Amino acid sequence: MFPVVDGVYYLADLSTPATTTEDEQRRNLMVKEYFFCKKYKKQIEAKAKKIYAKQMETGIIAPYHCNYKVLEYVADTYK
DSSP states (O other): OOOOTTTTTOOOOOSSSOOOHHHHHHHHHHHHHHHHHHHHHHHHHHHHHHHHHHHHHHHHTTTTTOOOOHHHHHHHHOO
């Protein structure tokens, strides 16, 4: 979970067939990841919210976690 500024992203069209084998493999992986995230959406969101709340409460950034305060600051100042 990290902040994303409106207008700097776009939706990927995964229904369009790829033109190369490499692109098709990448598309297939993205489709698998999409369905995995969709299946476990509630658990993923709950865990992300728990990690975020703990970091905001303690100020401790666990290994391999984002510094959410810095990400939020950068997102707020992005033009």
